[in-house]
Amino acid sequence: MxxxxxxxxxxxxxxxxxxxxxxxxxxxxxxxxxxxxxxxxxxxxxxxxxxxxxxxxxxxxxxxxxxxxxxxxxxxxxxxxxxxxxxxxxxxxxxxxxxxxxxxxxxxxxxxxxxxxxxxxxxxxxxxxxxxxxxxxxxxxxxxxxxxxxxxxxxxxxxxxxxxxxxxxxxxxxxxxxxxxxxxxxxxxxxxxxxxxxxxxxxxxxxxxxxxxxxxxxxxxxxxxxxxxxxxxxxxxxxxxxxxxxxVGATKQNTVAITIGTSAAVRVVTDHPVIDPERRLFCYAINKGLWVVGGPLNNGGDVYEWAVKHLVDSSAVKNEQVDPYTLANHVIEGVPAGAHGLLFHPFLGGERAPLWNAKARGSFFGLSHIHTRADMLRAVMEGISMNIATVFQAVRALVGEPASVTATGGFARSKVWRQMLADILNCPVNVPxxxxxxxxxxxxxxxxxxxxxxxxxxxxxxxxKVSSYQPDPTAVKVYQRYTPLFQQIEDMLAPAYSEIAKLQERQNN
CATH class of the missing domain: 3.30.420.40 (ATPase, nucleotide binding domain)
Structure with a gap:
């Protein structure tokens, strides 16, 4: 051998x-x-x-x-x-x-x-x-x-x-x-x-x-x-x-690869350089004749880790005798798509694509008396996925409609997250x-x-072996209403990021 x-x-x-x-x-x-x-x-x-x-x-x-x-x-x-x-x-x-x-x-x-x-x-x-x-x-x-x-x-x-x-x-x-x-x-x-x-x-x-x-x-x-x-x-x-x-075999222009680990990224390989006129995406040479186009995101599994740490009931973890992530995923499955009208922007660590703003900050939007920690957990997972979707849409607009998406990373251990990604992207997601x-x-x-x-x-x-997840039409309809609002709120908050970052810096020094 x-x-x-x-x-x-x-x-x-x-x-x-x-x-x-x-x-x-x-x-x-x-x-x-x-x-x-x-x-x-x-x-x-x-x-x-x-x-x-x-x-x-x-x-x-x-x-x-x-x-x-x-x-x-x-x-x-x-x-x-x-x-x-x-x-x-x-x-x-x-x-x-x-x-x-x-x-x-x-x-x-x-x-x-x-x-x-x-x-x-x-x-x-x-x-x-x-x-x-x-x-x-x-x-x-x-x-x-x-x-x-x-x-x-x-x-x-x-x-x-x-x-x-x-x-x-x-x-x-x-x-x-x-x-x-x-x-x-x-x-x-x-x-x-x-x-x-x-x-x-x-x-x-x-x-x-x-x-x-x-x-x-x-x-x-x-x-x-x-x-x-x-x-x-x-x-x-x-x-x-x-x-x-x-x-993962994503070496053709019609196959997008998404990685969600601590951070996240959306990438597609091309046979020629592709430059985004809006400067949202990178274009790097891989070697002679191959380039990769996409966007890296600061906020992925680390944000979900933060949410699980602060939102999962420790006594429930002890009573159920399971790890907090297993319990969190089970709780999220019981919350409908859209988290009862709660949106979360996951910019806890600033953001690279699509904002390219290290001063960006996270936020919940739409929070009301009806919302529970379960809703907040699902909103966090959805917010990470919607943010990935904004980069995915930019890649799709630049290089064309993908035939499939292959996703990898620690997120793939969560079946609810795999299905959610397919629903939010409205595209089949393959997970090796x-x-x-x-x-x-x-x-x-x-x-x-x-x-x-x-x-x-x-x-x-x-x-x-690869597992495939098809978009759920009912969930897709929900996310098609929420995703534009996610982007609208992002645009509205952008001018305030610099000021809140300054206030935080002063208070923490």
Whole structure:
């Protein structure tokens, strides 16, 4: 038996999955690390903790492979995008890793968004102006941390730094580069205008390579830590969202992939760049000839977790002897679609698509004496789904009517949420039983790199069993009345977000 390893370097943990040559899971390992939030807007990681977690996860699954009779064909890597690590002239970290979730570049983003150059750069790079982007993080650091910025010789994302540590080569896959706001979509190279605005040079950034590019020749220290043959090729892969599309087989323009984990995202793969004239969506290159269009949302399962924590009766959990999420889902099933006329806007963590406003805040609308905690729980789940639907509608308007939607993520463990999503989108929703779409996508990219498959169209046998949910016509009619109101209230509240954010900041300091 031959083997492949898919690695997913995430925001809270790194996971490695060992597959056989038919992409069937053999074993997996997962190591977490802290997300530091010691200041307002901060979301940083210790790079050494992330590197150690990745090395340990790869080591653990590699030991389960019988390399006496088989071969480890490749290791392929997925990672979260829009991370930023500042390095000195010897490529040693000068800072912690600034993740996509860090919002301290808000002022820099606001200023750039009002400038003509901000609009021009979106059209050239496909990256909305927002604190998450590497470009705005660089602007913020240059203004607020000038000494640190001036001492920085190189800038990297976490995957480029990991592979540098393993192979002593400084390269970045095309999808990660594309999501920085510094890469030109047409040339697939660093954009001169974006570099000038950021105040950096091309020499300070990794070389951009196709995602199927292989790194070989592990440095001795890394080979010892990983416990894999030194000549094992490591495939650069792509960012986690693009690989999730590949892992669920959503690689055609008529198939939309939706992920609802801690956060959420709506994505579709195209064979040409598609730029949203309203600047609601991103467009990133995956590799030569493939792009991904969509919108990331800050608010997904974390908002539902907040609701369950505060709205589920702890005594009922104890009496029923079930976990609070099982009880919450059971309670929600007993509430009709529309939650008796209660709407919830889920912007507890600001919002990326479709608002691109880090100051957005959550709210209940329509609350009255008739409403119960059960109604509020259902409204929260519906609000998350309606917010996803607004991005879904923008994607549909831009790239065309989808034939199907494939959804993955932690939400898929809830049958009531699966059906609700189909009803709110008014579109069939397919849910694969396997949740490891990012790792699987990275392995599919490795297979293409090795010549085992011709394209990134994932064979159905790799995906496994899929459950399908059809829209309920009765619920669809209800949501078709509520969704426009959800969007109307969102538009009405938008001007007040900045003021309430200021008041909260003053009171919390």
């Amino acid at each position: 031959n083997y492949l390893i898919g690695v997913d370097v995430g925001t809270s943990s790194t996971k490695a999955v060992l597959y056989d040559q038919d992409a069937q899971v053999i074993t997996q390992a997962n190591y977490g690390y802290e997300l530091h939030r010691n200041a307002a807007g901060m979301a940083e990681q210790e790079p050494e903790e992330v590197i150690n977690a990745a090395e340990q996860a790869i080591h653990d699954v590699a030991t389960a492979a019988d390399l006496s009779t088989g071969k480890l064909l490749a290791v392929s890597i997925s990672s979260a995008n829009q991370s930023l690590l500042l390095l000195d002239k010897n490529k040693k970290p000068l800072s912690r890793l600034i993740t996509w979730a860090d919002s301290r570049a808000q002022r820099a983003a606001d200023n750039l968004k009002m400038m003509t150059e901000g609009q021009q750069l979106y059209m050239k790079t496909g990256v909305p102006v927002h604190p998450m982007s590497t470009l705005t993080k660089l602007l913020w650091l240059r203004e607020d941390e000038p000494d640190l910025f001036s001492r920085t010789a190189y800038f990297a994302d976490i995957k480029a730094y990991l592979l540098y540590r393993l192979f002593n080569e400084f390269k970045v896959d095309m999808s990660i580069a594309s999501s920085t706001g510094l890469m030109n979509l047409k040339t697939c190279d660093w954009d001169d205008q974006a570099l000038r605005v950021a105040g950096i040079t091309k020499d300070q950034l990794p070389e951009i390579v196709d995602g199927t590019t292989q790194a070989t020749g592990l440095v001795p220290e890394a080979q010892e830590k990983l416990g894999v043959p030194a000549d094992t090729p490591f495939v650069y892969g792509a960012y986690d969202g693009a690989l999730s599309n590949i892992g 039983d396997s949740f490891e779409s990012g790792c699987l996508g990275s392995v599919v990219m490795a297979m293409q790199s090795l010549g085992m498959i011709d394209s990134l169209d994932t064979p159905q046998k790799f995906i496994g």
